[in-house]
Amino acid sequence: MLATFMFMISACGEAGAPPNGSDSAAPVAATDPREVLVEIDMDEYTLLMDASLPAGPVTFELANKGFEEHNLLFVLVESDSTVWEIESRLAPGERRTVMLDFEPGEYKAVCNFSGHEDRGMFTGFVVRERPASEVGSAR
Numbered sequence: 001m002l003a004t005f006m007f008m009i010s011a012c013g014e015a016g017a018p019p020n021g022s023d024s025a026a027p028v029a030a031t032d033p034r035e036v037l038v039e040i041d042m043d044e045y046t047l048l049m050d051a052s053l054p055a056g057p058v059t060f061e062l063a064n065k066g067f068e069e070h071n072l073l074f075v076l077v078e079s080d081s082t083v084w085e086i087e088s089r090l091a092p093g094e095r096r097t098v099m100l101d102f103e104p105g106e107y108k109a110v111c112n113f114s115g116h117e118d119r120g121m122f123t124g125f126v127v128r129e130r131p132a133s134e135v136g137s138a139r
C-alpha cells in the first residue's frame with residue numbers, strides 16, 4: 001500500500017511590496033502655478049514628451065536615459081525650420097534644464113545625431129494658445 005501524502009501549499013500571495021519608509025522629503029520650491037514643466041526623456045531611439053504644450057514660457061527638463069549621446073532640436077513643421085537647437089549633446093545619464101518660449105503651432109522634437117532621426121528618434125507636439133484666464137496680469 002502506498003501512503004499518499006497531501007501537501008497543502010498555502011501560497012503566500014501577498015501582492016505588492018510593503019511601503020519602504022524612505023520618504024525623501026524633497027524641498028518644495030515656491031512655484032508659480034502657471035509655470036509649465038515638460039520632461040523630455042531620450043533613449044535609443046526615442047524621444048518621449050507631452051504631445052501638447054501651452055504657448056509661452058516652458059521649462060524643459062531633458063534627461064538622456066540612454067547609453068549614447070543625444071542632441072535635441074525643435075522644428076516648426078509648417079516652415080520646416082529649426083526654432084531651437086541644444087548647445088551641446090547630452091552625455092549618457094545627463095540631465096539638463098532649458099527654458100524656452102514657443103509660439104502656437106505644430107512642432108517636431110528631433111535628435112538628429114548620428115542617424116538617430118532615421119531610427120525614429122523624433123516626436124511631434126502641438127503648442128496651443130494659453131487660455132486667456134491664464135494670461136492676464138493677475139499676481
Ligand SMILES: [Cu+2]
Pocket residue numbers: 069070071111112113116121
Ligand atoms: Cu539621439
